[in-house]
Amino acid sequence: MNMSLRERKKQRTRQALIDAAGRLFDEQGYEATTVEQIAAAADVSTRTFFTYFRHKADVLYANSFERIDVGVRVIGSRQPGERPVQLLARAFDEMLAESWEMGLTAGLVGEAFKLPIHSHRASVDRSDTRLERLAAALVSACDIDRLTAYSMVAAAIGAVSGAAAVAMGEGRTDEEVLAETARACRRALAGFDS
Amino acid sequence: MNMSLRERKKQRTRQALIDAAGRLFDEQGYEATTVEQIAAAADVSTRTFFTYFRHKADVLYANSFERIDVGVRVIGSRQPGERPVQLLARAFDEMLAESWEMGLTAGLVGEAFKLPIHSHRASVDRSDTRLERLAAALVSACDIDRLTAYSMVAAAIGAVSGAAAVAMGEGRTDEEVLAETARACRRALAGFDS
DNA sequence: TGTAAATATGCATCGAGTGCAACTAAAGTC
DNA sequence: GACTTTAGTTGCACTCGATGCATATTTACA
The missing domain is CATH 1.10.357 (Tetracycline Repressor; domain 2)
Structure with missing residues (x-):
């Protein structure tokens, strides 16, 4: 597992998004959670969410x-x-x-x-x-x-x-x-x- | 089948939407067809489409x-x-x-x-x-x-x-x-x- | 250290979908 | 037939998901 710094950062961001989404979905439900909230919770821009996941789902x-x-x-x-x-x-x-x-x-x-x-x-x-x-x-x-x-x-x-x-x-x-x-x-x- | 005029009109509009959608989907594909186009082809407002169908799909x-x-x-x-x-x-x-x-x-x-x-x-x-x-x-x-x-x-x-x-x-x-x-x-x- | 490649972000825009209020047409009443 | 009630239509403003593009910001590498 010799990832470059870049690669590691990417994985971390990705995981942060998944975690944030999981938490928010549990708390408020899927529909009530916006991509904006997920991105904010993971400390990235909304736009960036979509470079990691094609769809909210x-x-x-x-x-x-x-x-x-x-x-x-x-x-x-x-x-x-x-x-x-x-x-x-x-x-x-x-x-x-x-x-x-x-x-x-x-x-x-x-x-x-x-x-x-x-x-x-x-x-x-x-x-x-x-x-x-x-x-x-x-x-x-x-x-x-x-x-x-x-x-x-x-x-x-x-x-x-x-x-x-x-x-x-x-x-x-x-x-x-x-x-x-x-x-x-x-x-x-x-x-x-x- | 003794429908009121109202009822008949509703059925007709509904069918017009289905027909228009079918035609457009066949011609351009599902994604490329907008609800606006379907509504226009059925000669109703876009808003009305959603009184007949909850979702485009x-x-x-x-x-x-x-x-x-x-x-x-x-x-x-x-x-x-x-x-x-x-x-x-x-x-x-x-x-x-x-x-x-x-x-x-x-x-x-x-x-x-x-x-x-x-x-x-x-x-x-x-x-x-x-x-x-x-x-x-x-x-x-x-x-x-x-x-x-x-x-x-x-x-x-x-x-x-x-x-x-x-x-x-x-x-x-x-x-x-x-x-x-x-x-x-x-x-x-x-x-x-x- | 400087430059090329990869990421991140802002911004503008589209399309789906909803709430609301105004409008129109049909239905029922006298 | 005019009057009221009721159902259905429409426009408007707005939210949210999603994309394209142009611009920063980072990281990689010479």
Whole structure:
């Protein structure tokens, strides 16, 4: 980890923004918090916020995007003979494990799942979405058609999000939430093991 | 259908907005089209657009929301002994059948699926989302816990959206798209038949 | 130390979305 | 048919997310 001063500063600012956003979202809710407030709390200009995150909502997913990397990596490490369903389930397990480990606040995750997030003006770079990246990885790793791959990943994401939202909404413990999401994921995938 | 003049006018305006939006989205794409343009094309003020649709994106889902009603109704009509998975699959079949019947342009549907839709300022009325409404209906109709219901519905929605997006992206015929989405839906649900 | 490259910031502007108040047209009343 | 009530339309001002551009300010590197 030999970062240049520049690099370190960038990381620090980025983290400051994430922390500030997390704190403010928890305190006032997502909608009630403005980018201006986040930037002020992180001691940078509003304009600078947008050099780190394309959209206000992206700060919520900041770590989520890194989690996707984990999933893509798992998919890339497919064992010979491993079936797509198993592989994808394994990828989700790793991603979910990561999620809790890196101490996302419930507030952050909760908001993230709650939001039917969209994009305002942003011309939505599809290749950057969770679905796209995981499905693409699955297609390259296995002998599977795009349609099936996308359906599988989308079903899994849906199940996981739905389960997590309800479980967290009901105030379950982290362990329970983790267990329930993993279970929902497997159930959603089961039928694709044709 | 004995509507008052007022009611008829409202429907006409609403339809004019939907039509104008569909046309413009097809011609220029979703992002490039402004609400101002849609309103102008429908010959109403910009402000009026927002009395019909809460968000720009809602005009895309205009008919989709009505489809959800169909699904909710199917779920409400559960046959004694019918399992949640069968019931939900039936609901999705009906909703999908409706979709093509009422002549949604591929452009409209395509855009709708493409968008990782979100909400700008709008404090997202959750009880109004597809997921919420279908899951809630399922919980009342069957003896099923919220967590499972939400996971199921979310998985199904994901699978259907994913399959539809890919199938349409590949230029399949309407029949094929319909068949593939129905299949993806069933596969996503299969594992929930515990 | 000076210069090139990367960041940060201010400013102007666009588009979505909301609240409010004034206006217009339809509906119901006498 | 004129009168009032009520629903729906519109303009206006404003907030906030987001982008482009031009200008500082830093850091890197010779």
